[in-house]
Amino acid sequence: MAVEILTIITSFLSDNATTIAVMLLLYIYRDAVSGLISRIKSFFYENGDSKVGIETVPTDRDEKKTAPLEEAIEKPGSSGAEEKIQDREKDQNWFFEMHTAFSDGRIEDADAAFKAYALDEKDQSKLEENKAIYLYFKFEKGKDNTAIEELEKLAKSASTEESRFSVLTWLSFFLSDSKQHKKAIEIWRSAKNEAKSTSLITRATVNLAYALNKDSQANEAKSEILKRLRETEEDEQLSSLYEALSTIESSLGNKTVSVYCKDKSLEYDPSNRGELLNSAYAASNEDVDEISISNYVTLLSIDSDNSTALNNLGVQAQEAGLKVIATDNYKKSARLKNTLAMANQGYLLLDAGFVSEAEEIAQKALEEKDTHQNIYSLLATIHERKEKEEKKWSELSSKALSRQKSIRIYLEQYYLGKSELLEGAWVLSGKYQVSIKIEDGSFKASWSEELVGLSVSNYAVELTGKVTGSTFSGTYKRKRTDGAQTGLLGVPSDTRISCIGFLTQDEKTLNIVASSLKENLCLFLSRAHH
Numbered sequence: 001m002a003v004e005i006l007t008i009i010t011s012f013l014s015d016n017a018t019t020i021a022v023m024l025l026l027y028i029y030r031d032a033v034s035g036l037i038s039r040i041k042s043f044f045y046e047n048g049d050s051k052v053g054i055e056t057v058p059t060d061r062d063e064k065k066t067a068p069l070e071e072a073i074e075k076p077g078s079s080g081a082e083e084k085i086q087d088r089e090k091d092q093n094w095f096f097e098m099h100t101a102f103s104d105g106r107i108e109d110a111d112a113a114f115k116a117y118a119l120d121e122k123d124q125s126k127l128e129e130n131k132a133i134y135l136y137f138k139f140e141k142g143k144d145n146t147a148i149e150e151l152e153k154l155a156k157s158a159s160t161e162e163s164r165f166s167v168l169t170w171l172s173f174f175l176s177d178s179k180q181h182k183k184a185i186e187i188w189r190s191a192k193n194e195a196k197s198t199s200l201i202t203r204a205t206v207n208l209a210y211a212l213n214k215d216s217q218a219n220e221a222k223s224e225i226l227k228r229l230r231e232t233e234e235d236e237q238l239s240s241l242y243e244a245l246s247t248i249e250s251s252l253g254n255k256t257v258s259v260y261c262k263d264k265s266l267e268y269d270p271s272n273r274g275e276l277l278n279s280a281y282a283a284s285n286e287d288v289d290e291i292s293i294s295n296y297v298t299l300l301s302i303d304s305d306n307s308t309a310l311n312n313l314g315v316q317a318q319e320a321g322l323k324v325i326a327t328d329n330y331k332k333s334a335r336l337k338n339t340l341a342m343a344n345q346g347y348l349l350l351d352a353g354f355v356s357e358a359e360e361i362a363q364k365a366l367e368e369k370d371t372h373q374n375i376y377s378l379l380a381t382i383h384e385r386k387e388k389e390e391k392k393w394s395e396l397s398s399k400a401l402s403r404q405k406s407i408r409i410y411l412e413q414y415y416l417g418k419s420e421l422l423e424g425a426w427v428l429s430g431k432y433q434v435s436i437k438i439e440d441g442s443f444k445a446s447w448s449e450e451l452v453g454l455s456v457s458n459y460a461v462e463l464t465g466k467v468t469g470s471t472f473s474g475t476y477k478r479k480r481t482d483g484a485q486t487g488l489l490g491v492p493s494d495t496r497i498s499c500i501g502f503l504t505q506d507e508k509t510l511n512i513v514a515s516s517l518k519e520n521l522c523l524f525l526s527r528a529h530h
Contacts, residue, residue, distance in 0.1 A: 094113050094114060094116065094117035095130075095133070097109070097110075097113035098113040098114050098134060098137065099137065099141075102137050102138070102141035102142055103141060107142050107144075110137070110138070110141075111138075114130075114131070114134040118130075118131070124163075125158075125160045125162060125163040128154060128159060128160075128163040128164075128166070129162075129163050129166040131154060131167075132154060132167040132169075132170040132171075135147040135148075135150050135151045135154065135170070136170045136174065139151075139174060148171075148174055151167060151170060151171045151174070152171065154167050155168050155171055161195065161196060161197060161200055164191075165191065165200055165203060165204070168187055168188070168191055168207075171187065172187065172207065172211065176211070176214060181214050181215035182215065184211040184215075185208065185211045185212055185215060188204050188207045188208035188211055189208055191207075191208075192204035192205055198232060198234065198237070199234070199236070201228070202228055202234075202237040202240065202241065203240070205224055205225065205228040205241070206225070206240050206241065206244045208221075208224055209221040209222075209224045209225050209244050210244065210247070212224065213247065213248050213251050218248050218252050219252070221248045222245065222248045222252070225241055225244055225248065228241055229241050229242075229245075235269070236268070236269070239265045239266070239268035239269040239272075241265075242261050242262070242264045242265035242268070243261070243265040243275070245261045246258045246259075246261035246262040246282075249261055255286050256288060258282070258286075259279070259282050259283045259286050259288045260288075260291075262275070262278065262279045262282055263279050263283065263291045266279055270298075271302060273299060276295045276296075276298055276299040276309075277295075277296075277299055277308060279291065279295045280292045280293075280295035280296045280312065281312065284312065284316065289316065289320075292312075292316060293313070296312060296313040296316065297313070305336060307332075307336035307337070307338035307341065308333075308338065310330075310333035310336070310338070310341065311330065311333040311338050311340055311341035311344065314326045314327070314328075314329030314333065314341065314345075315344065318344070318348070326344075326348065327345060327348055329341075330344050330345035330348070334361070337368055339365040339368050339370070339371045339374075339375055340374055342361050342364065342365040342372075342375060343365065343372055343374035343377070343378045344374075345361055346358040346359075346361045346362050346365075346375075346378045347378060349361070350378070350382060355382060355385065355386065358378065358382055359379070359382050362375050362378050362379050400517060403513065406502070406511060406513055409502055409504065409505065409511075410471055410500060410502040413470040413502045413503050414468050414469045414470075414471045414502070415469060416469060417471060417503055418469065419438055419467045419468075419469065421470050421503055421507055422436055422438060422443065422467065422470060422501075422510065423436055423437065423438045424527070424528070425527070425528035426445075426510060426525040426526065426528055427525065427526050427527075427528050428447060428523060429524075430526075432447045432448070433447060433528070434446075434525055435447075436463075436510075438467055441466060441468075442465070442466060442467065443463065443464065443465045443466065443467045443474060444464050445464075446460070446461065446462045446463070447461050448460055449478075457480060457482065458480070458481045458482055459478050459480055459481060460479050460481050461477065461478045462476075462477045463476055463477075463499075463512070464477075465499075470502060470503035470507075471502040471503070472501045473499070473500045473501075473515070474498075474499065474501075475496060475497070475499065476495070476496070476497045476498075476499045476514075476521060476523075477495070477496050478494065478495040478496075479495075480494065497515075497519050497521050498516065499513060499514050499515055499521055500512070500513060500515055508527055509524055509525065509526055509527075510524075510525040510526075511523070512525070
């Protein structure tokens with residue numbers, strides 16, 4: 001409902017009003033309709049380290065967005081331009097004064113602002129449309145219930161079809177807010193039957209369908225839209241009908257078809273920047289990537305500085321495994337001060353090991369006014385990643401130092417040791433008897449192990465390799481003897497690791513370690529005492 005209100009106000013300030021005026025409207029209007037701004041704030045979808053963002057207003061559900069407010073600026077000097085701009089500025093002045101007064105609780109001043117405007121307005125139809133806006137705010141902000149009765153009277157006495165529809169629209173906002181869906185259905189069904197122009201018939205049909213949908217009559221709403229689809233060929237009407245159908249299909253749980261309908265509406269309104277963004281986002285949310293990518297690309301071809309589209313297209317590229325393209329889009333978006341894109345770029349850099357660069361981007365994002373929350377998550381992840389890797393590096397460095405010492409002893413025994421010292425009876429872990437045999441320079445040892453966990457597991461272990469001095473290099477094999485293929489937690493029972501072994505300098509211990517630093521194997525065999 002808030003979106004429809006915002007749409008009316010956009011129309012109210014349209015026809016060549018300046019972009020600055022629209023931005024000012026957005027600012028002062030932030031408290032005008034309950035709950036509106038809470039839904040204007042950005043919504044984002046997370047997937048792993050990447051996020052898709054969209055920064056406009058929801059329509060039928062919070063994840064969906066409508067067109068952002070944009071105004072066409074008419075250049076001074078063209079036919080009637082200055083007069084039109086002055087008219088719009090006059091409208092804006094009374095509206096701003098009225099809204100500010102209502103917001104401050106100055107009801108009499110708000111009434112005075114509208115009355116002053118009404119005295120100067122010569123266009124009766126336009127006056128009726130603006131009076132409907134005033135009455136709605138009088139009810140909503142001024143807490144005056146009589147304003148609704150006035151709205152109903154105004155709808156009956158409206159001088160034109162267009163102004164009557166505008167009044168009914170504001171009246172239906174109230175009915176929807178107060179959950180009077182049956183009454184809203186009634187007024188739009190009546191309006192549809194009484195409308196003479198085809199555009200107003202379609203407009204009434206769409207509003208009727210939305211009212212039916214809110215009253216949990218989605219199938220009836222769908223039927224109304226489909227009937228009207230068969231009766232009109234006007235692009236603007238077809239676009240609005242497919243957009244409504246998208247909302248209804250979503251309510252029926254047909255998410256993918258809803259995405260298709262939203263995209264179909266763009267076939268009849270191909271340059272609608274807001275709906276291109278909306279459609280692309282909705283499509284990505286339902287994994288309809290062909291529509292998502294196509295509409296982001298189309299949007300950027302007519303609005304190359306759309307930072308949200310650049311960021312979201314970067315996410316699409318990243319999910320397709322195209323990190324170069326993703327990074328390029330994130331960079332372009334980041335240059336336009338999109339801090340979500342900065343976060344996405346930072347995560348890519350972090351995953352590639354460029355921690356300092358990721359941290360630098362995050363710090364730049366903190367300098368922006370509206371820093372996205374993912375920047376703080378990125379900084380926390382960077383800190384956690386640093387701590388985790390520093391701990392692992394410390395452990396790896398310690399392990400490397402220990403193995404270096406072992407290798408130096410190994411090399412000494414490799415050249416100076418005596419092979420026969422390896423042969424004989426040994427004991428592993430104080431309980432497993434190990435017999436080592438050397439024949440023709442080959443080393444062989446075997447023993448049995450019993451591991452007690454949730455159950456008892458028996459293993460046969462074998463060491464084989466080539467002997468040089470008091471060392472050997474070969475293979476450690478460990479196999480479960482009860483036939484089971486996996487051990488606890490699904491870990492394979494059989495183990496095969498390349499290893500080396502060497503006699504310590506006191507000739508009392510045989511150390512066996514993995515050949516590679518990446519493997520974990522460290523056994524100590526002691527000479528058996530006779």
